[in-house]
Amino acid sequence: MAGHSKWANIQHRKGKQDKIRSKMFSKLSKEITVAAKMGDADPDKNPRLRLAVKAAKSLSMPKDVIDRAIKKSQAGDAADYTEIRYEGYGANGIAIIVEAMTDNLNRTASNVRSYFTKSGGNLGQSGSVSHGFDRVGEISYPVEVGDADTVMMAALDAGADDVVSDDDGHWIYCAMESLNDVSDALEKALGESTESKLIWKPQVLTEVDLETAQKLMKLIDLLEEDDDVQDVTHNFDIPEDVAAQLDA
Structure with missing residues (x-):
């Protein structure tokens, strides 16, 4: 299906992200701070912050680093980002x-x-x-979570629109506004995802x-x-x- 680039996942698997791990932590910390500053500091009450925290945890960001990023949003001297x-x-x-x-x-x-x-x-x-792109939610799972039919059924039951499965894993797509609900439903059916985020999906x-x-x-x-x-x-x-x- 158009939109899923196997190369991107090959790059990820081969450790490209590991080379820029510190930068990823920095970028995610910034996103957490901004999300918390714009909404509620409680991830359960702030969908954007919840996604940012989930992304941070998927890269094994330490809990104290995540907590510091959230607390920074409440500080009066927190930077204003555009x-x-x-x-x-x-x-x-x-x-x-x-x-x-x-x-x-x-x-x-x-x-x-x-x-x-x-x-x-x-x-x-x-x-x-x-x-030439669609703004959608993307939820990814490792290949070990189940076969393509199992993931497809769980995704459809959760309200997703499409699934791409191959030897590298499963990628589930849903409407932008449904990402949190679909992610929550999938977590109950399949366990915690590798990643859950909004993306620009090429047509x-x-x-x-x-x-x-x-x-x-x-x-x-x-x-x-x-x-x-x-x-x-x-x-x-x-x-x-x-x-x-x-x-x-």
Whole structure:
């Protein structure tokens, strides 16, 4: 199904996230603080904060770090962050969505624009590429949780819209506004998920060649290394033979 990129999960499995673990902790701490500041400091009463805490726990963030991030939201000197989305094109017109959280819009915009330029792409106007994506909830489970039919039945019973299962795991999709309810129902049926979050799901995936893949991975690495960038989404898929050459 369009939207599920096996390469993204290969990257995750091979430890890409481990290399930037400290940055992930920093980004998640920021999200927790902002979510708690915008709503209730109790995750049970704040859906956005609950998702952020769940994401932090999925990466084994220590409880005291999570608690500190929540308490920081109640401090009078907590930084004010602006959430902003950038849209642009990578090599060969591949669509890229960048979600950022910043206390300096000029700095972030300048940095993001430079990353696109350095990698053979260009930053576009707001809305220039997001029309090719759907904003949905995504809940992931490891392959060990059950076979495809078992997960499909549980997902449909929980109110999900679609499921993708392969040798790497199960990905369940639902309406954006239903994410918390579907996630809760699935937790009762299948246990705790690996991850539960809102995503930009591409309507169509585009396979890329080696040269394009190298430029795109350079762009994504630059973006993900930036402290202001929270998430990066794209609509490309890397065929297994090209992925093998990237790993070589």
